[in-house]
Amino acid sequence: MKTEFLALLTKIRHLFGWLPGLLSSILMLCVAGLVAEMFSRFITKLILRIPGQKRGAFVRSFTMAMQRPVRIMLVIVFVGTALPVSGLPYDIMQATMHTLVVLFVLMLGYAAVVATRILSDAYLKRINGKDDKDDILLRTHMTQVRVLRRTTDLLIGLLTIGAALMTFEPVRQYGLSLFASAGAASLVVGLAARPLLTNLFAGMQIAMTQPIRMEDLIIINGDWAWVEEITSTYVVLRVWDWRRHIVPISYFLENTFQNWTHNSAALIGVVFLYVDFNAPMDRIRERLREIVHSAPLWDGKEFAVQVADCNAHVMTIRVIASARSAMQSWDLRCEIREQILAFLRDECPEALPRDRISHVASVSGLDVMGDPGMLSPPVKRPPPGAYMGPRSGTSGGGMSMTDGGQGHG
Known part of the structure; x- marks a missing residue:
């Protein structure tokens, strides 16, 4: 087939023999590229006709995504095959061949990147179709x-x-000299690229060991944050108020942090209530049971009400209730607080916390609270509407006080 193709191109070149030699050679190469373009389109249309809902759909989408780099590589191959019979001068032909080789290598790398992304996106789309978004295996x-x-x-x-x-001769010679002095070169390159290599290997280690996963809920710098994106060098954390933390990926291997969804998304929420000693615990416990059992956010696993602590003023009631995720646990705790506070205010006001002051007489028998000498003297206030005018011998308009309207300070 190659021989017939070259013979066809030679005939085409002879058809343009009446043109200058360089121009006829360029036109022949353009014809070779056009043949490659037509051949690529024909193959693409054949592949797009493959039936099927799943595999056929994947093959069609893969073909559509890969058609551009593959088409360019076919053009490069056809034009490179036609170069020996193009009649170009030797130096121009060598420069053109080198340019085509460089372009082919770059397009091959681009095609590899596109293929990797298509395959990974197809896999992610398939596993994202599951209903359980909190599945640990899915996020892994x-x-x-x-x-x-x-x-x-x-x-x-x-x-x-x-x-x-490496297709350039000077660079190839430089590469060989680097290999010859591999010890010094590797040391210099290693020191220069140490941050990049550290984060690169940290990313690979995180992908294998899984200290964090996509959409994990972690605590960093006192903030709740979800893992939104993991790159090869950094991690993007989404805070509840839409702020973003950009953290080097090596941070998660060198520092301690809290991961609330490492093994399971379910969490036990805790609510503390501070009530008076006269609070009826039986009624409060029963009301809390009704609140939690009727809450749709409760997962039905953990619930308890206990007097966890007390001091000289109040006693502390601890309420625990489990939920399916951290956000549901937060909302469940807010709902518990709202309903139990309304219950205490409306039906158990004696349970609300209060301060107590007890007056005890002194040992000497002198009651400080009852001793008039220890109290501030009464303040003489004028009766309402009384105004005596400015005092004599003073400047400015002051008000004089009368004996009426005594008050106690």
Whole structure:
């Protein structure tokens, strides 16, 4: 087939023989690229006709995403095959061939990145179709796929650029000299790229060991935050008020943090109530049981009411209730507080906390509270509407006080 193709291109070149040699060669190469374009479109249409709801749909979507890089690579291959019979000068043909090789390597790396993304997105779409969004296995697979995909993209990019640069003779000689002095070169490169390599290996370790996963709820710097994105170098954390923490990925291997959804999304929420010693515990406990059992956010597993502590003023009631997730636990605790406070205010006001003051007489028999000498003297206030005018011998308009309207300070 190659021989027939070259013979066809030679005939086409002879058809343009009346043109200048360089122009006829360029037109022949353009014809070769056009043939590659038509062949690619024909193959694409055939593949898009493959039937099927699942596998056929995946093959069609994969073909649509890959058609651009594959089409460009086919054009490069056809044009490169036609170069020997193009009649171009040797130096121009060599430069054109080198350019085509570099383009082919770059497009091959691009096609590899696109294929990796298509396969990973298809896998994520399939596992995201599950109803249980809090499934640990689901979030584990999402984390592994996304982290490994970004790492793969980075490695493919480095290998592609390296392979393209190695096609240049000076760069190839430099690469060989680096291999010859591998000890010093590896030390210099390792020191220069230490942060990048640290985060890169940390990302791979996180993908394998899973200290954090996508949509995990963690506590960092006193904030609730969900793991929104894990890249090869950093992690994006979404706070409840839509703020974002950008944290280096190595942080999660070098520091301690709280992960509330590591093994399960379910949590036990705690509510503390501070009530008076006269609070009827039986009624309060029964009312709390009614509140929790009727709450749709309660998962039906854990519930308890206990007097956890007391001091000189109040006693502390601890209420625990479990929920399916951290946000549902937060909402459940808010609902418990609202309903039990309304119950105490309306039906058990004696349970509300209060301060007690007891007056005890002194040992000497002198009652400080009853001794007039220890109290402030009465204040003489004028009767309502009384105004005596300015005092004599003073400047300014002051008010004089009368003996009426005595009050106690």
